[in-house]
Amino acid sequence: MESISLLLGEALAPYHVTLTPSGVHGQCLVTLKNAVGAIVVEREFDQVQFMDKRLLTDVVDGLHRDLLIAEGRLQPCAIEAQRNVAQDRHQALSH
Template identity: 50%
Template sequence: MENISLLLNEALSPYLVSVGPVDTLGNRRIAVKDQHGLLMAERLVNRSQLTDNRTVIDVVDGFHRDLLVAEGRLQPCVIAALQHAAQSRQVFSAGM
């Protein structure tokens, strides 16, 4: 798990990432703080999301979006519109 912690810290720099212990359901609490120790984002992540590179990338992407929203650089409605557009493209390409 130390490797995951290092990877998350590197991917989310300059923020500080802490990975909590495994809970009874196999989840870990990941907290992202700014340089002053202010909690910027926190999420409960399933252990399986931290075992594969693709799912770790998804976790990092999710935190990047959360941080952009927390900093006021991205509005939640923009995220919803982007997700809707991505789903529409998937449905369209699946129908071809």
């Protein structure tokens, strides 16, 4: 878990990343704090997501998105609009 914490710390700098075991099914609480120590984002993940490179990339992408929302640089409705556009493109290519 130490190496995962270091990887997340690098990927999410300048935020301080803390990983804490939580839950009875192997969950892990990821806490991101700003420079003054205030919690900016806190999310729970299954530890399995840290073992696969692709899933870990999804974790980091999700935390980046959550940081953008927490900082007011991205509105949740903008995320939904982006998903809809991507889905429409995928469906158009499938036909």
